Amino acid sequence: MKGFRFDESRPLVKAAARKGKLEMEYLQLGNGEILLIREAEKEDASRIVDYTNQVGKETDNLTFGEDGYGISAEMEASYIESFSKIDNRLMLCAFIDGNLVGHLSFTGGVRPRTRHAGEFGITVLKQHWGKGIGTQLLNYLIAWAKQGRIIRKINLKVRSDNQRAIRLYQKAGFVASGTNTREFCIAGKFYDSVAMGLEID
Ligand SMILES: CC(C)(COP(=O)(O)OP(=O)(O)OC[C@H]1O[C@@H](n2cnc3c(N)ncnc32)[C@H](O)[C@@H]1OP(=O)(O)O)[C@@H](O)C(=O)NCCC(=O)NCCS
Numbered sequence: 001m002k003g004f005r006f007d008e009s010r011p012l013v014k015a016a017a018r019k020g021k022l023e024m025e026y027l028q029l030g031n032g033e034i035l036l037i038r039e040a041e042k043e044d045a046s047r048i049v050d051y052t053n054q055v056g057k058e059t060d061n062l063t064f065g066e067d068g069y070g071i072s073a074e075m076e077a078s079y080i081e082s083f084s085k086i087d088n089r090l091m092l093c094a095f096i097d098g099n100l101v102g103h104l105s106f107t108g109g110v111r112p113r114t115r116h117a118g119e120f121g122i123t124v125l126k127q128h129w130g131k132g133i134g135t136q137l138l139n140y141l142i143a144w145a146k147q148g149r150i151i152r153k154i155n156l157k158v159r160s161d162n163q164r165a166i167r168l169y170q171k172a173g174f175v176a177s178g179t180n181t182r183e184f185c186i187a188g189k190f191y192d193s194v195a196m197g198l199e200i201d
Pocket of ligand 1: 130
């Protein structure tokens with residue numbers, strides 16, 4: 001699965017390059033900005049932690065908020081290392097002008113009966129919402145899954161009132177399979193989540 005090659009015919013693809021063992025993808029967004037998407041490296045750990053703490057302050061759609069991500073840079077570095085070594089995991093970073101603006105992490109199951117399926121989380125810095133960055137991160141994940149031929153199902157859970165994210169997933173072909181009531185409790189109020197999935201064939 002590492003050794004993934006990009007589909008050059010994807011509409012926004014400007015260039016794909018290899019950096020060491022990592023694949024990188026440069027894309028031009030609708031507003032002309034250049035987006036770099038690549039797998040996370042250990043050296044990204046502290047900026048991923050800072051980024052994730054920032055994202056937690058910007059949205060109530062995640063499992064953490066202003067209280068923070070609760071992960072140290074050392075712990076993050078060891079996650080990144082495990083993601084780079086395990087063939088059914090993927091951690092992506094998106095950059096504009098060298099700044100981390102988006103992040104996605106997908107974790108496949110550990111046991112043989114579940115390793116073909118996994119769940120992901122995706123975030124984009126609020127000032128960059130609506131530029132197509134979420135769409136590009138998700139496209140990368142789907143292309144990686146199709147090419148690797150290990151992942152046959154991509155799952156997610158999303159707060160049922162997170163219309164922006166639900167629209168993003170529907171556009172990519174994800175189908176809702178049910179509602180979990182009281183998935184989140186934020187400031188004393190319960191929120192449901194919707195389970196969605198995409199079969200990879
Ligand atoms: C959800 C999130 C990742 C989307 O990222 P993004 O970069 O803004 O997404 P895109 O620009 O690719 O837009 C994706 C789609 O969202 C939809 N969308 C955009 N703005 C919207 C709005 N104001 N209302 C409803 N849908 C909207 C559109 O369908 C859009 O696709 P289109 O422009 O091709 O029609 C981002 O908003 C985010 O990080 N939110 C906070 C964290 C979060 O909710 N993560 C998901 C948890 S499950």
